[in-house]
Amino acid sequence: MELFLSPQKEDMSIVCERFTTSKLKTFEDLTQIATYGFRGEALASISHVAHVTITTRTNESKCAYRGAFSDGQLKAPLKPCAGNVGTQILVEDLFYNVATRRKALRSPGEEHSKVVDVVSRYAVHNSKVAFTLKKHGESLAEVRTSANSTHVDNIRSIYGPAVAKELLEVTHEDSQLGFTMNGWVSNANYSIKKCTMLLFINHRLVDSTALRKAIEAVYAVYLPKNMHPFLYISLEIAPQNIDVNVHPTKHEVHFLHEDSVIESVQKCIDARLLGSNASRTYFTQVSSQVVIM
Structure with a gap:
């Protein structure tokens, strides 16, 4: 796994300890979270259930440094080694020490x-x-x-390529509700048996049953019965208006004016589909009859 920010050699001793994070400087930062993590628990958690090796090199360093971690602690002093600028995290033997979790996989x-x-x-x-x-x-x-x-x-x-050639770009900004939307959605020529929705809110992959159902209700007018669209939608909402602590995995989020935002997105996609000048393709089944004399 590549990280954009590499820990310095001096920070490697605590990088897998709980609550180690560079995302929060003041208490008020909790209301402006715009990153994937902030609690400082990811590396700590994984180091308790797997063998973790971290190799890191900063721009200023002449070489990289590698360390092995267990239960949040360095198992031995760091070793200098060759390496590119950046950070590589190697996780091996997941749940090697938690038999119940391993069996659940x-x-x-x-x-x-x-x-x-x-x-x-x-x-x-x-x-x-x-x-x-x-x-x-x-x-x-x-x-x-x-x-x-x-x-x-x-x-x-x-x-x-089948879906890629049938995409419509959607862009929308609602200053009153404080959000923007960008994405690509399939047009009326493309449909699949199960909806594929790639939904990102503030660049985090999440799911929203309410939003998916609202959009599918729009497509029900355009697609054959029991067929569904492909959707890639990216929403950006002010961090103070969104709660990422709803679920431990952060896969679900809550945000202010949720019903109004969903309705706004729904109307945008409906207008895009309605205004599309793409040709419609229809398939018909022709039955043949054979008469034996």
């Missing part, structure tokens, strides 16, 4: 599919960041995007 194939799904969604959203995901022991990457790609390029690469 599904098959390696199913767990890997979940990882692919999450990485794929973040790759679409972060179109200017290169992503590569390989299954252990495999030479071919299951997800590969370049740093100069667009959202549509990544949707094409990950979800296929």
